[in-house]
Amino acid sequence: MSDVSLIYTTWPDAESAKAAAGKLLEARLIACANLLPVGTSMFLWKGKMQEEAEWVMILKTARAAECCEQIKTLHPYEEPAILEWLVEPDGSSAGFLDWVRSETLV
Numbered sequence: 001m002s003d004v005s006l007i008y009t010t011w012p013d014a015e016s017a018k019a020a021a022g023k024l025l026e027a028r029l030i031a032c033a034n035l036l037p038v039g040t041s042m043f044l045w046k047g048k049m050q051e052e053a054e055w056v057m058i059l060k061t062a063r064a065a066e067c068c069e070q071i072k073t074l075h076p077y078e079e080p081a082i083l084e085w086l087v088e089p090d091g092s093s094a095g096f097l098d099w100v101r102s103e104t105l106v
Contacts, residue, residue: 031103
């Protein structure tokens with residue numbers, strides 16, 4: 001298993017997503033953030049059906065634990081979606097994984 005992870009999270013708008021991505025990049029907690037434009041999320045929250053427009057952010061990092069903790073401090077939601085996917089080196093681009101490490105392991 002690799003030390004590189006993808007972090008999936010959602011944000012209420014482009015401004016908050018871009019601001020968070022910028023802070024994570026400046027802190028070298030991520031090598032890259034992909035921001036995917038508005039989609040619709042439907043979910044149950046406190047027993048009520050909700051429907052919200054959200055931005056999806058996918059982050060590449062070799063510092064997942066620190067990244068996830070920082071997202072919690074930056075995020076406007078009471079309980080943000082933060083999911084970590086560990087990257088399997090087999091089937092992944094070794095050069096790309098090395099780049100992620102070089103950008104985040106300081």
